[in-house]
Amino acid sequence: MSADGLVGNLxxxxxxxxxxxxxxxxxxxxxRSGDSEAFxxxxxxxxxxxxxYCFRRVGSWAVAEDLVSVVFLEAWRRVxxxxxxxxxxxxxxxxxxxxVRNRRRSERRYAAALRxxxxxxxxxxxxxxxxxxxxxxxLMGRALALLARLPRREQEVFALCAWSELSYEDAAxxxxxxxxxxxxxxxxxxxxxxxxxxxxxxxxxxxxAIKEAxxx
Amino acid sequence: MTRDFxxxxxxxxxxxxLAQRREHLLLEIAQPPSRWPLPRxxxxxxxxxxxxVVVGTASAIGSVRAFFFTPxxxxxxxxxxxxxxxQKGDKELWVMKADGSEGRRVSRIASWGHPAWSPDGKKIAFxxxxxxxxxxxxxxxGQRRLARDAGLPAWSPDGRKIAFMKGFGRQAAIYVMxxxxxGQRRLARxxxxxxxxPAWSPDGRxxxxxSERDGNxxIYVMxxxxxEQRNLTRNAAFDLAPAWSPDGQKIAxxxxRDGNxxIYVMxxxxxxxxxxxxKLEINHSHAWSPDGRKIAFLHGCCLSAKLYVMxxxxxGQRxxxxxxxxxxxxxxxxWSPDGRKIAFxxxAEIYVIxxxxxGxxxxTRTPTANYAPAWSPxxxx
Numbered sequence: 021m022s023a024d025g026l027v028g029n030l031x032x033x034x035x036x037x038x039x040x041x042x043x044x045x046x047x048x049x050x051x052r053s054g055d056s057e058a059f060x061x062x063x064x065x066x067x068x069x070x071x072x073y074c075f076r077r078v079g080s081w082a083v084a085e086d087l088v089s090v091v092f093l094e095a096w097r098r099v100x101x102x103x104x105x106x107x108x109x110x111x112x113x114x115x116x117x118x119x120v121r122n123r124r125r126s127e128r129r130y131a132a133a134l135r136x137x138x139x140x141x142x143x144x145x146x147x148x149x150x151x152x153x154x155x156x157x158x159l160m161g162r163a164l165a166l167l168a169r170l171p172r173r174e175q176e177v178f179a180l181c182a183w184s185e186l187s188y189e190d191a192a193x194x195x196x197x198x199x200x201x202x203x204x205x206x207x208x209x210x211x212x213x214x215x216x217x218x219x220x221x222x223x224x225x226x227x228x229a230i231k232e233a234x235x236x
Numbered sequence: 237m238t239r240d241f242x243x244x245x246x247x248x249x250x251x252x253x254l255a256q257r258r259e260h261l262l263l264e265i266a267q268p269p270s271r272w273p274l275p276r277x278x279x280x281x282x283x284x285x286x287x288x289v290v291v292g293t294a295s296a297i298g299s300v301r302a303f304f305f306t307p308x309x310x311x312x313x314x315x316x317x318x319x320x321x322x323q324k325g326d327k328e329l330w331v332m333k334a335d336g337s338e339g340r341r342v343s344r345i346a347s348w349g350h351p352a353w354s355p356d357g358k359k360i361a362f363x364x365x366x367x368x369x370x371x372x373x374x375x376x377x378g379q380r381r382l383a384r385d386a387g388l389p390a391w392s393p394d395g396r397k398i399a400f401m402k403g404f405g406r407q408a409a410i411y412v413m414x415x416x417x418x419g420q421r422r423l424a425r426x427x428x429x430x431x432x433x434p435a436w437s438p439d440g441r442x443x444x445x446x447s448e449r450d451g452n453x454x455i456y457v458m459x460x461x462x463x464e465q466r467n468l469t470r471n472a473a474f475d476l477a478p479a480w481s482p483d484g485q486k487i488a489x490x491x492x493r494d495g496n497x498x499i500y501v502m503x504x505x506x507x508x509x510x511x512x513x514x515k516l517e518i519n520h521s522h523a524w525s526p527d528g529r530k531i532a533f534l535h536g537c538c539l540s541a542k543l544y545v546m547x548x549x550x551x552g553q554r555x556x557x558x559x560x561x562x563x564x565x566x567x568x569x570x571w572s573p574d575g576r577k578i579a580f581x582x583x584a585e586i587y588v589i590x591x592x593x594x595g596x597x598x599x600t601r602t603p604t605a606n607y608a609p610a611w612s613p614x615x616x617x
Contacts, residue, residue, distance in 0.1 A: 060262050067254060072246045085249060089257055096265045124584065125321050128603065137260040149247070156244035161536045162496075162518055163243050183243060 044108040052099055059099070063092050066109050069184070070116050076183045077120040079160040081153050087123070089137060090130050091116045107193050110186065114194035117176050169216055174209035181206050311572060312374065312612040313579055314351040314360050315586050317341070318605040329362050331374055334572065334579075334588070334611070336599030342376035349387065350608045352433065354395045354415070357612045361389040361398060369400055371415070374612070382417035390433035391415070392460070393440040399423070399433065410434050410445050412460070423462035425449075432477045436460070437484050437504070444468075444478035444487055455489050457504070468506030477520070480504070481548065482528040488512075490520050499533055501548070512550030523569040523578075524548070526614070530591065532569045532578050534559050543569070543580055545591055556593040558582060573614025581607040 042061070050058035070091050075084035094115050103111050119126045127134065167175050180191040181202070188206075192199045249257065311334040316327045329346035332339035345364045352361040354371075361371045361382070369386045372379040382389075388401045392412075399412045402422075413420040426449035434445040437457075444457045450467060455478045458465040469475040473493030480487055481501075488501045494511060499522045502509040513519040513533070521534040529548055534541045535555075546553040559582050570579040571591075579588050584605035589596045600606040 056262050056265050059265065060258055063258050063261055064254070067257070068246070068248055071249050075247075076243060081247070085253065085257070088249070089261060092261050093264060096261075122321075124605070133260075133264050136264070137257065153247070156247070158517070158536060159242060159244050161541070165518070 043106070045103070045105045048103055048108050051096075052102075059092075059096060062108065062112075066112055067092070069109065070112055073113055073116050073179070073184050074120060075156075076160065077116075077164075077179055078123070079157055079164050081157065086127070086134055086137075087116070087119055089134065090119050090126050093130055093133060094119060094126065104193070107190070110190035110193040113180060113184065113186065113190075114196065117180070117194060121172070121176070166213065166216060170209055170212055174205050174212065177202055177205040178209040178213075311614075312357075313570070313586065313588075313599070314342075314353065314374075314610045314612065315581075315600070315606055316346050316349075316351065316362075316608045317600075317602065318607075321604055326364065329360065329372065330606075331360070332599065334577075336586075336588075336597065339600070340376065342374065343370065343372050343379055345370070350433075351610045352389050352391055352398075353610060353612045354391050355393055355613055356395055359415075360610075361391065363387045363389065369398070371417075380417070382415075383411070383413060383420060386411070388433035390436055392436050393438055397460075399436065399443055401434070410443065412462075421462075423460075424456070424458055424465060432479070435478050435480055435487075437480050438482055439484055442504075444480065446476045446478065455487065455506075457487075457506075466506075468502065469509070470506075475500075477522070479522055479524060481524050482526060486548075488522045488524065488531060490522070499531065501550075510550070512546065513553070514550075515553065516544070519544075521569055523571060525571050525591070526573060526575045530575075532556075532571065532591075534569070543578070543582075543589070545578070545593075554593065556591075557587070557589055557596055570609050570611040572611050579609035579611055581609060 042058075044062065044065070047058045047062050047065075051062065067088055071084050071088045074087040074091070075081055078084060078087065091112060095112060098115075101111075167178065170178065176195060177191060180186045180194055181188065186194065188199050188202045191202045195202070248254070312331050313334055314329060314331045317330045318327050319325075326344060327346045328341050329343040329351055330339050330341050342360065343362065346362045347364050349363045353359070353374075354361070357374065359371050359373055361369060363369055363386075367385065368381050369383045369389045370379060370381050382398065383400060383402070386400050386402045390399045391397070392399065396415055397412050398415055399410060402409050402411050409422050409426070410424040411420055411422050423443065424445065424447065426447050434443050436443055441460055442457050443460055444455060446453055447456045447467075448454070450470075452472060453474045453476055454467050454469045454471065455475050456465055456467055457478075468487070469489070469491070471491070471493055473491050475489055475491045475493075477490045478487050479489065485504055486501050487504055488499060490497055491500045491511075492498070493500075494514075496517045497520055498511050499513045499519045500509055500511055512531070513535075516535045519533050519535050523532045524530075525532070530545055531548055532543065532545050535544050536542050541559040543556045543559040544553055545556055556578070557580075559580050571577070572579070572588075575591065577588050577590055577595075579586060579599075581587070584607065585598055585602075586600045586606050586609045587596060587598050599609075
């Protein structure tokens, strides 16, 4: 492992230790009073979720990485906001949804900041799992191609509930819509996907069948 | 909760990258608020638009002259420019030289879908919404509406007629009209909206299109007067996007009959249907090179689309570049008339690359999206 990686791991470990002690709402209220370290801890805690959510919306790990930065920069811009206790992550996912929706605008807004972090020489180097990541992008591209045939609102609900496994209540907070609307959009999305590809929804059955056949 | 369909597993940001991003985040938010970007999109857009207008007008005079008075090849690329950051609203039709210079706006009311050059390279047919087909001279003069409630225009090889689609869903039908919009006539009912226009055979005698009248999407061919409609694919799978080879002997099309989207080719009578892209999953947007020896296509969808070229028999598949036609609905690749270059949309800009993968060039550079490049037909020497 490179020296950089080692330092990164240490930072991560130390940060993690500190972060587990405080819950999100404490960190958020500290961030609101200007404590950037507290905000940094929120980043460590939820960066991964946002990263994976962004990947599942755009289909590229490299883009997702930039979007994580954008999401948190955007969150800082709105750091005055008072959030319901424990709903910091859904709120961040809501910001991520907006960032993805207005991706070009977001990237433009933070272009200077992104340039500063993406200096030459800091290209993503995933070393061990780069092959898997390429496969991921292929697979995600296929899923997104199908999802793209849904109205945007349904795509967003579907990505939050089905792909990021958010509860209806949390998805409602993320999107700023009533819980009933989340339910109805999700069921419409499922029905439409089913129509587009009748195999959808039975993937797990299929996988199970394959597993059983192999084990036998 | 079920994931509904397979998606990749969760992954971590590599630890060093996570730390780097965190450091960067803390540095950025430590900046005084004055360094923070404000939402000033309106102003930016205004400045950009003003620049485009100034540059566009100045260069239009030169390029109109060039278009009419320069002997030799007037190779041009028409494309759609979105003047706004959001997707709503009219788009613009632009024409530039094939090296990206002398771009000029020729219409303010274009929309999704490829602009279609008349075979003589003098006019461009385009669509506004899915509401109407217009044509305009390549210099921006003489814009007129040709058909209402219509889309996907395709010029006949002699340039005298335009085939197009009218209506939605099961009401969709293929029509033909004279190039001035007169004499509209229905040729085929139960056509289906496709990503590509109905395809004229190179001799202008037949038209290929897709229809679901037999229960699922199939490729049909009819005579250009609408007679002798025949189903060429007869398959339970989803077949679409027929494209004639330049010699009229073969038709390339998309099909998911082996479980994912592939490019197939068949003889023009429907015989000998073959999968050309077995080795790669998800392939589409096939485009024959002008000499019929190669087919360019996109592999992968949406943000991960990649531009490939292969020989017409499927051999020699070769990756050229990322394509990422983010806002481009389909039928995205344009060969130069001499077959040496391919224009494509990527990252919401127009690019050109040599067919051997060398010489990538970015032709557009605007704050908002550009897509759907269409190369003007070759000039006879």
